[in-house]
Amino acid sequence: MNHEYSVLVGGQAGDGIRLAGYAVAKLFNRLGYWVFAYNDYQSLIRGGHNFSIIRAAEKRIEAHKERVNIIIAMNQDTVDKHNWRLENEKLIIFDSNNVKADGLGLPLTEIVKNRGLPLIARNSVSLGALASVLGLEFSLIENVIRSSLRRSIDENIAVAREGYEAASNHKGYFRIPVVHGSQPKLLLSGNEAVGLGAVRAGLKLYVAYPMTPSTPLLHYLANNSDEFGLRAIQPENEIAAIGIAQGAAYAGIRSMVGTSGGGFCLMVEHLSLAGQAEIPILIMIGERPGPAIGLPTYHAQGELLFSIFAGHGEFPRIVASPGDPEEAFYLSAEMLNLAWKFQVPAILLADYCLLESTFSTIIDEEKVIIENPKMWTGEGEYKRYLQTGNGVSPLAFPGMEKAIVKSNSYEHDEFGITTEDPELTKQGAEKRIKKSVAIENELKKKTTVKTYGNPMSQIVLITWGSTKGGVAEIAEKHGLSVIQPLYLNPLPVWEIEKYLSKAEKTICIEANSTGQLAKWMKYHGFRIDETILKYDGRPFTIDYLEEKIKRVISNEH
Secondary structure, three states, X not given: OOOEEEEEEEEEEOOOHHHHHHHXXXXXXXXXXXXXXXXXXOOOXXXXXXXXXXXXXXXXXXXXXXXXXXXXXXXXXXXXXXXXXXXXEEEEEEEOOOOOOOOEEEOHHHHHHHOOOOHHHHHHHHHHHHHHHOOOOHHHHHHHHHHHOOOOHHHHHHHHHHHHHHOHHHOOOOOOOOOOOOOOOEEEEHXXXXXXHHHHOOOOEEEEOOOXXXXXXXXXXXXXXXXXXXXXXXXXXXXXXXXXXXXXXXXXXXXXXXXXXXXXXXXXXXXXXXXXXXXXXXXXXXXXXXXXXXXXXXXXXXXXXXHHHXXXXXXXXXXXXXXXXXXXXHHHHHHHHHHHHHOOEEEEEEEHHHHHOEEEEOOOHHHOOOOXXXXXXXXXXXXXXXXXXXXXXXXXXXXXXOOOOOOOOOOEOOOOOEOOOHHHHHHHHHHHHHHHHHHXXXXXXXXXXXXXXXXXXXXXXXXXXXXXXXXXXXHHHHOOEEEEEOEEEOOOHXXXXXXXXXXXXXXXXXXXXXXXXXXXXXXXXXOOOEEEEOOOOOOOOHXXXXXXXXXXXXXXX
């Protein structure tokens, strides 16, 4: 029997809902469960409605369900908005000082005020009550609090104990078992995984202007910059961010920028600069709904075609999209290496659900190495843009003996001297074309597509980014096949065609309103029979997605 539980924690901005959700995730993690925690929050400092849904199961999971077993409510809004989610076996733990509901009411506000603690400490009281409801020893929640807080630890443990004892009449209401033989795993967000992978591949400079959902990556790298041996910089805007990173790359520093679609719009001229001047740079785009401001703190997969076609003129770029933190770790490292190996811009597309959610994750850091680019030998006169068989010129950096290093956004000759000569212009274009071919040949040596489910199924689900978590789970349940392209440009046609050659029905599933991956695959000659699209700012849940897939398979619309 696969035990599975879902808990919703809700309140307003300022109530510490995300931290409380993470503590619940850590609690299940210590019991050996696989965990996925989705965070839903408005673009507000105070007020509004925030909630986290933490799903725990004995098998790997990477998406949440609509229904939950337990609601922890800090305000009335949480009960009113989410009461419909409760399963048959259900319970609401709520602050009886300001919430009216059926369930386990505890005076959370009164408990923390009596100890002179801020209202955010109500989370510790409710966590204590949750541990009691789940039939756990108090020492487990004490351990979670000690590992989660930096101050007022003893005070929070004290109020957690009050909550634990106050819920004694509901102790063991769910009686959650420990998963024997399963050890606690890393709990990582996509942002953290991207940062760790890039650092492992030699990242030395991260530059970003804050823009959800990539902002946590800036905070993470800045807070750990000494340990990681890098510099994290927040300049005045997105244009400055990519300019600084490109200047550093010219000097030999592995650099990365993070932004969202709106910020990437401002960076596009510099993207073309990287293509012409052959400057290696990794750009992470945290996707969120647009256009314009759109929904700043919500989910979408709307930047696929933008990232592939952005920029003026023709130049190679690599675009890839991870679906979970494990893939984010390996892909960010791989993309940083590829950017430097081929001296091109590389774009890592990561959606809100991946970046801002927390996943149980297993990664092997030893799989990642720093791959150094081809360097100039020091012989003869240095030609920054030397014509070679694969379009990739040896690198030298300013300060290297005997090397005069030019970087030019104008068309140029091999030395980097500006030119308008037609023959040299043609050679420059062909150099970039040769580089595109070399990149494709390199990707043929790597994992560019992942598959899930039943490989013999003639119904194939196609998806990308974090949407693959729910799609893969449903495919396993119903015996369907799934393909997930990790690399989107160049699209690994050579790999995809292996899995689609005998498919009777192909269904593309993505979180946008126009079917961008479906269009891109059709451009490459693949047949897409149906699309399942979601564009309300929220990711696919298991329940919603399963219903949609069943309808499409049975030809109901």
